[in-house]
Amino acid sequence: MKKAAAALSLALFATACGGVDAPADAPAAGPVSTSGTFTYAIPTDPGALDPATGVLSVTNTVLSLAYDSLVHTAADGTPAPGIAEKWEVKPDAVTFTMRKDVTCSDGSKLTASNVADTVNHIADPDTKSPIYGVLVPTGMKAKADDAAGTVTLSTPEPFSFILQTAQSLFVVCGEGLKDRSKLARGTSGSGPFVLTEAAPGNQYTFKARRDYAWGRDGGTGKDLPEKVVLKIVPNEQTAANLLVAGSINAASFYGPDRTRLEATPGINKVLPPVGNGQFFYHQGDDRPAKDPAVRKALTQALNLQELSGIASSGTGRPASGLVLDPRPCKGDSVTGHVPAFDAAAAAAALDAAGWKAGADGIRAKDGKKLTLRLLYATTRGPGVQAATEYMAAAWKKIGVEVELNGLLDTKLAESLNVTQDWDVFWLPITVTLPTQLVGFLSGPAAPKGANFAHLSNDRYEKLVAEAQKTPGDAGCKLWLESESALFENADLVPVVENTLLLASKNASFEMVGGLFAASTIRLTQGS
Structure with a gap:
């Protein structure tokens, strides 16, 4: 695969704050429902879903439901514990200590070696990963110590943002590491959702992991909706109509329809960069x-x-x-x-x-x-x-x-x-x-x-x-x-x-630069 400059259009790299986590002037949310489906409109098909080749913003929006990173992003944009509970930073290396309770979607334990394999796969010249040199700095290597539960990411020379690079790196684990062909239309991560159906050009369906317990700020899987559907809706006007009608729960809007939605009662609204x-x-x-x-x-x-x-x-x-x-x-x-x-x-x-x-x-x-x-x-x-x-x-x-x-x-x-x-x-x-x-x-x-x-x-x-x-x-x-x-x-x-306008109805959630903070998704009853 050629390195794709479209990566620059991707929210993949972003960690700025944003969300639809009901602002003060939004309608009060009803009780949380864990049996329904949260439906979010995306503008185009995400293509292949291997995180090592994910360069489009829509691809990484999809991936953020199923994969975790070593560190989450706090409200002020700084690193916060993710699947790593702590870290030690040097000018040319950062050593992460892994949580001991994290599992992959296939039930296997997530290990430090999984992280090292993820990084080294991207850095392998034969992989030709388009995120090498972008999310994974050029020359970076990863070394794991599973007995100690640590993984060290190092660069040949001092690298000014060596810790922050870990905020946007999706870690692959389980069966997906053994056979990456499964990742084209499937997921194999430690995130709170797992992909159960891929219908390219139509929609992508995820199921909640109730055993998930390592989300940002202690987020778990117990209050998540049973399913998340990412429905492909290329036209913003159509997406706005579906949202008002209650056929979808949320979408993002760049164009003139955002003005209409901002004035519509019952719609939760946030305007992130x-x-x-x-x-x-x-x-x-x-x-x-x-x-x-x-x-x-x-x-x-x-x-x-x-x-x-x-x-x-x-x-x-x-x-x-x-x-x-x-x-x-x-x-x-x-x-x-x-x-x-x-x-x-x-x-x-x-x-x-x-x-x-x-x-x-x-x-x-x-x-x-x-x-x-x-x-x-x-x-x-x-x-x-x-x-x-x-x-x-x-x-x-x-x-x-x-x-x-x-x-x-x-x-x-x-x-x-x-x-x-x-x-x-x-x-x-x-x-x-x-x-x-x-x-x-x-x-x-x-x-x-x-x-x-x-x-x-x-x-x-x-x-x-x-x-x-x-x-x-x-x-x-x-x-x-x-x-x-x-x-x-x-x-x-x-x-x-x-x-943009992130608008939602009968739901609340947070997004971080176009990526779901997936453990925050809540489906509410009423408006």
Whole structure:
């Protein structure tokens, strides 16, 4: 499997707080029901369910019902005990002491070796896991001591967020470790639910584990609904109608339907941050955007404040960085580092770069028209489509021809890494650690590596190399500077920090950056 840049759109990496855990102004919940079914709408099919290949946000939403990580995420974003009860951190290693009561869904005991096998499988070059170098740092190795109940994760050099990487790593155990082919349409984890039926394109059904007793904040399986159904509903309006009618219990909303639901009585509502909207320029040898003058001119031609409002349907805020709140490194890496809006200067810059307007108004150089193929995900709501249309119109005014191409999430990896047939791509980023971006923003280009945009920014790479070995505030300063280096070079253009509406009816639950805190799911009677 090729490394898939669609991983950046994934809530997989996120650990920011969010949920539908009845806010103060929500209707009072009725008594908890453990015999019914909690139904949640997801926008597209998750594809293969092996955690080592899970790169789409929807895939990891599904996986979060069935798998645990070494550490959970507390309300403030910090690590809290998970299947590990404690840990000892060194600059280049972290040793976890495992809980003794954790079992896999097949009844087998979860061991330290299970954790080590999970990590080492991802790090094995033959596996070609797309989350290696992202969730599992490059060069990381795992060593287990089952007698002591400990597992140590180590890196060749000091790694500034070595503990935090464990928050997003799903641990495989039981039969799934022996035969990973079973994980394509099944689950084998220690989470509070186990997959019982996979109907691709329709729905995924999970059954509660009543013996589960190691959830966040002491969560157990005794109050969980008997079943959870993740129903595929690509259209947000349809999902909203189903929610109002009571046919589903919850869904997330990016687009205009969120306004209707926010005003609907009986609906519980929370607005968590969900990641950033930005676009990348393809810098391959045969692409116009390989020239930094072209990238900066294209960026100057856009009013990013207007674009932010359009992309988020007025519900976002201007971008201030690449990492989702609560960020480990506080600060604004964007302001003052992105080319300012100036359409006249943009046109002049293209002239100076040799791109001259023809009789039809479209610029050309050496007989080749300045044509950009702009990709975006159709599952990201009408705001993103409107944003790309706005970009196309703005670029047309300065003599650029734009071809818009909307794709389903499941087709993005192929377009980005295999065919490489794109020039600009609107790609949501949902990460909680700056280290999770490095493999996508530097290193070998696709298809040999995860660097899908063929970026080559020496200053970014130098700053990252220093930051990865530097803990604390000094390291954070370097991480923020590394982001700014990308923006100054117009390698990628940050536009908006998004929120979404998590809406529920007759149910409560918490989500953490698009992942279920699965032991918190409750089905209530009444509204």
